[in-house]
Amino acid sequence: MKLYKLILFMVVTLSAPIQANNNYNLLIKACMDCSWIAYPEVFKLRENCEIARQGIFITGMTRCARIDE
Numbered sequence: 001m002k003l004y005k006l007i008l009f010m011v012v013t014l015s016a017p018i019q020a021n022n023n024y025n026l027l028i029k030a031c032m033d034c035s036w037i038a039y040p041e042v043f044k045l046r047e048n049c050e051i052a053r054q055g056i057f058i059t060g061m062t063r064c065a066r067i068d069e
Contacts, residue, residue, distance in 0.1 A: 030060040
């Protein structure tokens with residue numbers, strides 16, 4: 001029984017990890033007719049993106065969007 005648990009543990013740990021794309025861009029739109037401009041830094045967590053979004057003081061709109069690849 002212990003051998004089966006060891007084999008199962010090894011298979012789980014050695015299998016390829018599932019990679020989730022949780023990168024977020026901070027998008028800025030300076031006017032209604034302008035296109036969205038991506039902030040050069042990529043954020044791993046949405047919370048970090050929202051914190052950076054609160055620190056940008058420009059007239060216009062901002063939003064955090066997930067990067068789809």
